[in-house]
Amino acid sequence: xxxxxxxxxxxxxxxxxxxxxxxxxxxxxxxxxxxxxxxxxxxxxxxxxxxxxxxxxxxxxxxxxxxxxxxxxxxxxxxxxxxxxxxxxxxxxxxxxxxxxxxxxxxxxxxxxxxxxxxxxxxxxxxxxxxxxxxxxxxxxxxxxxxxxxxxxxxxxxxxxxxxxxxxxxxxxxxxxxxxxxxxxxxxxxxxxxxxxxxxxxxxxxxxxxxxxxxxxxxxxxxxxxxxxxxxxxxxxxxxxxxxxxxxxxxxxxxxxxxxxxxxxxxxxxxxxxxxxxxxxxxxxxxxxxx
Numbered sequence: 001x002x003x004x005x006x007x008x009x010x011x012x013x014x015x016x017x018x019x020x021x022x023x024x025x026x027x028x029x030x031x032x033x034x035x036x037x038x039x040x041x042x043x044x045x046x047x048x049x050x051x052x053x054x055x056x057x058x059x060x061x062x063x064x065x066x067x068x069x070x071x072x073x074x075x076x077x078x079x080x081x082x083x084x085x086x087x088x089x090x091x092x093x094x095x096x097x098x099x100x101x102x103x104x105x106x107x108x109x110x111x112x113x114x115x116x117x118x119x120x121x122x123x124x125x126x127x128x129x130x131x132x133x134x135x136x137x138x139x140x141x142x143x144x145x146x147x148x149x150x151x152x153x154x155x156x157x158x159x160x161x162x163x164x165x166x167x168x169x170x171x172x173x174x175x176x177x178x179x180x181x182x183x184x185x186x187x188x189x190x191x192x193x194x195x196x197x198x199x200x201x202x203x204x205x206x207x208x209x210x211x212x213x214x215x216x217x218x219x220x221x222x223x224x225x226x227x228x229x230x231x232x233x234x235x236x237x238x239x240x241x242x243x244x245x246x247x248x249x250x251x252x253x254x255x256x257x258x259x260x261x262x263x264x265x266x267x268x269x270x271x272x273x274x275x276x277x278x279x280x281x282x283x284x285x286x287x288x289x290x291x
Contacts, residue, residue: 002099003145004106008277012107013138015290016115017080017175077136078117079171082108083162085180086125086153092181093208093272098153100272101179101206107280108177109144111290113137121148122169124162126155131169160190172198179204181211182252188259195263202289203260205253205269212249212271216242 082105090098105121112119113135121132121144132147159180170176176194182205184190194201216239253269260267266289270279284290 002103002149004103004110005277008107008280009110009141011281012111012290013114015111017078017108017111017117017289018291078112078115079174080108080112080117080119080177081166081170081174082112082119082121082177083129083166083179084121084123084148084151085157085159085162085178085182086123086151087157087159088154089181089183090153090206093210095272097181097206097208097272100274100276101204102148102151103276104179104204104206104279105177106145106148107276109148110138110141111280113141113144118171119144120169122162122166123148123151124157124159124165125151125153127157127161129162129165158184158186160184160186163190163194167193167197170197170199173200175200175202177202177204179206181206182256188255191256191259191265192262195260195265199263201260201263201265203256203265203267205256205267206272207249207269208272212246214242214245 084101084105086098090096090101109119109121116136118134118136120134123130130151132144135144159178159182163178166176176199178191178201180187182203191201191203214237216237257267257269259265266287268283280290
């Protein structure tokens with residue numbers, strides 16, 4: 001089992017994830033928008049029939065002969081869902097995209113657990129969305145690492161389908177982290193759908209180095225095969241076709257970024273050769289996603 005670097009985990013142990021959603025589930029360590037029975041006083045309001053009389057302020061009643069109820073800060077957990085693409089195309093690359101996706105998911109999950117939030121993970125392969133239990137506390141981190149390390153990428157699956165399937169499982173106003181190579185023509189619609197449902201989204205678009213900058217051949221034709229559909233094409237990969245490919249890839253990446261921005265989300269297009277530690281300690285913190 002591949003485990004995250006312990007030194008990196010130590011750096012992240014006091015961090016939190018935050019990119020838009022409010023704490024809304026369970027009992028945790030984040031101030032929620034809800035006032036009720038807690039430990040930290042917030043404000044008074046007029047007494048209403050049915051209020052817990054233990055929260056009546058006797059001093060204010062004695063002074064004004066009007067009943068007031070004390071309200072307190074309620075500390076809740078942030079619902080965090082991490083969804084990983086495990087279609088066959090994710091095996092491509094050196095390093096392969098799936099291994100890097102798992103490493104990223106392990107660290108996102110750890111930060112969520114360390115921040116006192118509720119974390120659940122899902123892996124989408126063979127048109128099946130496999131969910132972990134809903135977990136809290138860093139004591140569950142090793143279980144998460146092991147569960148993720150045991151997953152396999154296989155089959156032909158459109159990742160947008162996973163996001164539609166996830167809708168019935170997700171808590172309202174969740175923070176959703178989605179890791180995929182996003183070779184899916186319905187990706188924009190799926191991202192926009194989640195934003196419209198009130199979720200906060202973080203999209204990681206993960207490509208292998210040769211998908212970002214394909215090598216140019218000196219001559220002859222290449223036969224390219226889609227590992228998921230089995231479809232094959234022949235083409236000349238010369239400088240002109242390589243430049244056109246990169247232009248189309250940039251356009252596709254920009255369209256995903258716009259879909260995220262329309263939902264007040266975040267988008268990162270990265271290589272599977274990325275330094276994962278720098279991505280978390282530098283890029284995620286610079287973007288305000290990890291504090």
